[in-house]
Amino acid sequence: MKKIGFLSFGHWTPSPRSGVKSASDALLQSIDLAVAAEELGADGAYFRVHHFARQLASPFPLLSAIGARTSRIEIGTGVIDMRYENPLYMAEDAGSADLISGGRLQLGISRGSPEQVIRGYEYFGHRPEEGSTDADMARKHTAALLEVLKGEGFAQPNPQPMFPNPPGLLRIEPHAPGLRERIWWGAGSRSTAQWAGEQGMNLMSSTLLTEDTGVPFHQLQAEQIQLFREAWKGAGHAHEPRVSVSRSIFPLVSEFDRQLFGRERASRDQVGHLDYGLARFGKTYAAEPDELVEELAKDEAVAAADTLLITVPNQLGVDYNAQVIENLLRYVAPGLGWR
Template sequence: MTRLGFLSFGNWMPGHGSAVRSGADALLQGVELAVAAEEAGVDGAFYRVHHFAKNHSSPWPLLAAAAARTSRIELGTGVIDMRYENPLAMAENAAATDLISGGRLQLGISRGSPETSVAGYEHFGHVPGTGLGAIEGESDADMARRHTARFRSAIAGELIAPGNPQMVGSDRPLPITPQAPGLAERIWWGAGTRATAVWTAEQGMNLMSSTLLTEDTGVPFDELQAEQIALFHEAWRAAGWAHAPRVSVSRSILPIIDDETAHWFGLHAQAEQRDQVGMLDGSRSRFGRSYIGTPEQIAAELARDSAVQAADTLLVTVPNQLGVDINARMLGALVRDVMPVVDAARAPSLA
């Protein structure tokens, strides 16, 4: 059965129709939406992380607060930009948050995406080519992967810092604390290309693929993404990992279920339902379409989406600025009226 989660960017800004006008609104409503989503039968609450922007930034207080208010729903990120992260501090925060959640944390991480600041990670103290384990001439992407390797080793229990004999009786190396059992297998990498999906599998991380691919072969978005997923699974099998991987895809899905949703989304029902191709960071990129319409229309379209059918988790980007109530109603409609059709279409391929 396909897991359904929401993905919130946590945008806030005063303006017409906005119920999220401050950072406090974004955080508090982010928690409330996780609670409401769990009650509606949604499987995951995921939050996007951006820096120097009016979005969610540090995810740990939000995830921990949502964990304390819920009992079943998975809690995660989509994604944390590893160029900004101190790997060991992140390992401590992640482990503590996972323990609060009872092992429900699903962390999406990546090299990062275009951002509002120029090399903002340098102002966090992270400069490519400097720091522990850095190599001369490394790129910001190299630095992100270096931070990732250090973080993953730490949550897996690597012995890191020598003990102080006066305090602990020996100089035997110590791990970070606390440790969260199983967290090491719940790390996802946000991959924008087929090659990165293969690398993700080789590293033993789960695959998180969004509504943007930073390559284009001329085929529809869902087919290109399905090819990415197939290559990921092939590389996973070749690597010989003992545990089964997970794959998520993101979609912009806006069900029209009442007069309020028709007011906000009805005019976009035709204009936004096609793939877009453009240049991003110097690469020709393909952007996935939006799914806007009645639940029945959306269900039929998602049942034909080859990447949705190939993934085990579907993350729905929500218009969080409209507030908790409308988003909870839309998510409830997806659980009730859309996902059974998606699963029914998937079943023959899994037989």
């Protein structure tokens, strides 16, 4: 068995050809797609977070709304850029969303991806300390978040508060029990995956790795997963880790599917430059269901992960994306033993 969810970038474009023309459309359709995915039997609804872009940005109102409309499906992010975050305020928002959903929040965080603007985090009031980098700042924010999510008191109470306090130091409220173990780190390399394992965060790996060794993407990602698990074991964490990978997968079931994605049959890994270094991008899987079963069975990283997130073309609308999810669950997953 493998958990199967979707990952949406939440794009919106004021274009006649787009099924998502506004930020309102993106938010409301995201809720509807999560509800539809739960009804179809999917296991997760995850959303990218990008600032200064015509995409989903502030995740917690959206996740709370989905949590209130659903009862079973996991809800999460993939990923929140920690350079932009106030970790204590984030802990309050995350705790609220988790409690509304009944403990279903799976919070993916990371150093972040290339930005829409130059040093966008500075507009949010965050600047790296002298002699440190923006990545250092993201890890510092992460450490603070992980610490407060433990639910231990750290703040000195006012001796004359407006409302009575419980005894001892105060913690961030609301506290969501177990959320600390449901934090995922979006790792783009083998070294960051090892670091995530050492910190006791689950591993979230996408269709992009910020390094290239010449081997196929899925093999490099499988190596990343193995190093993460070794680091986790070496750190002696008590609970079992989870690993998710993302893939673009399109079962070609209808003629419309073939018109939209038939050309992706020839998709291959790509190597390019990102953040001044080499990066390897994973291919898109598009084929008849039987062919997809055969191709995905060879994907070593998918086999090694317990969770698969399929990236959806959200601007094609709720109905089409729900059909993509249904086709994967109905025609592909059983052939691979996932259902």
